[in-house]
Amino acid sequence: MAVTTDPQSAAESPPAVEVRGLVKRYGAVEALRGIDLTVQRGELFALLGPNGAGKTTLFSILATLRTPTAGTARVFGHDVVSDRNAVRRTMGIVFQEPAIERRLSGRDNLLLMGLFYGLPMATARRRATELLESLGLAEAGARPAEKLSGGQRRKLELARALVTDPAILFLDEATLGLDVDARRVFWSHVRSLADAGRTVFFTTHYMEEAEVAGRIALIDTGSIVALDSPRALKARLGGGVVRLQTADDAEARRWLGQHGFVCEGQGKEIMLIHADPAAIVPELLRNLPVRVERVEVHAPSLEDVFLGLTGRGLAGNEPIAVEHSGPPGMGMR
């Protein structure tokens, strides 16, 4: 009998990551408040949010290092609690903090990881050689890891995560502490991995890093506030952004409010979102009752999107409004 539709095929290819109603509480603190998330196979997916938003908690649960309080998370169909070892076999992970043995050579680190995953020695050797070469570490890999530069060490972490040829690569703030050049090199490697079809899930609080992703989930205080492609997220704001610095921002905000403009966030600058930002600048300059010291018009960045959604910057350190009733769109009650 010819099989036309295989009912099993759908079950056999579940999404790379599937998170449903995930909650994590630490005592009274709710670090994750019901996360729903699906990452398809082959996606380059970013989880973007400020420090303390819940990124690392979500990451740790997916990495089988913490258990959720409620809800489920599956990686390639395997439950992260009841089927830990199956999940672990699918993943290569780069942590925020170093996870290599500094005194051993890069190559030995890779071979040991191969051993932990049960790779045949010959395979591990071949993978280690290939990886070190493709990451430009062919020579450095022979030296003790502690002798490498920060950027080389991060690339070695990437190689460690890739030794087992995992179906999904997990990166948690993988470029923390690297300079701009080293970060660029690191991400060009990640992008080429994604281009080759590997699923990549990463967390970051740098918006320019998230730009490389196909889709981005914006996370804030334990909830996903938006999930879309970078382009679609920015298009949500519609048009562009005007940033103003004035002699008296409070007065300017009041005036803008009275004249039908919506000021986003409560940062040091006034931020307006408008369909045609360049067209309103002359009007603003003419009519604002306070002196304008600086005007900037630009296409919206992810930072603007985040600010628009949460009333806060990604840096996460900006003071939150004291008198403000809440982020726009949430102060309706």
Place this chain on the structure above:
Amino acid sequence: MIRGIYAIVVLDLKRAWLDRARLAAGLAQPLLYLFVLGAGIGGSSRLGGGEYRRYIFPGVLGLSLLFSATFAAIVIVFDRQIGFLKAVLVAPIPRAAIAFGKITSGAIQAFAQGVVILPFAPLAGVPLSPLSLLTLLGAMLLSSFVFSAMGVAVAARFTSTTVFPVISNALLLPMFFLSGALYPLQNAPHWMQVATRFDPVAYGVDLMRGAVLGRYFFQPGLSVAVLVLLVAALGWVSVRVFMRGEDDSSLGATQFRWRR
């Protein structure tokens, strides 16, 4: 499971090999006991220097095994601090394999340290026939596993390496002194003879001494049984400690629990 244990042992031994100078440095303390303390105390005891040296040789072996096994266990605490452990924790190997691997690698390192001392046996006046050497090696191996399991069960709970000297003074020295390593238990006060029965080191040292001198304080069968039971019990405790870490990625270290 076996693969996980093997991987941990390879990792630990590879690292220990970087510190192979420690094997030589580790000789200093036992030799000091043997030839300085031994000569000093032996000279003024009824036994005489030579006889006393012969007597404490197995005790010094025990001391060496005990301290090097404990030191090997301390590496767990270092691991936690440098992060390599995290990469191991997300590898598809059971937590129990990590515990057993740590115990095995510690035992191998302790055993190696003991073996390095054996060539000094003739100098200490200890005659070793092939049979007594074989018995001695067996006793050393068993003791190494007990001491290593003790170290892992304790070290896996700590996150700070500064506690090591405290533990060594509070636990290791009393165990060493009560073990009869440095003096015959037969002449010790009654309370010590009772206390020594609760000292794991005493059974190990007694087996080793029996192997070389042919005189046992405990029944050798009893010693073997006690040591085997101890390995099993301490192994179980270690596994429990490592399993507890399954849910909070801390490997059971209490100070690493999330607090806010």
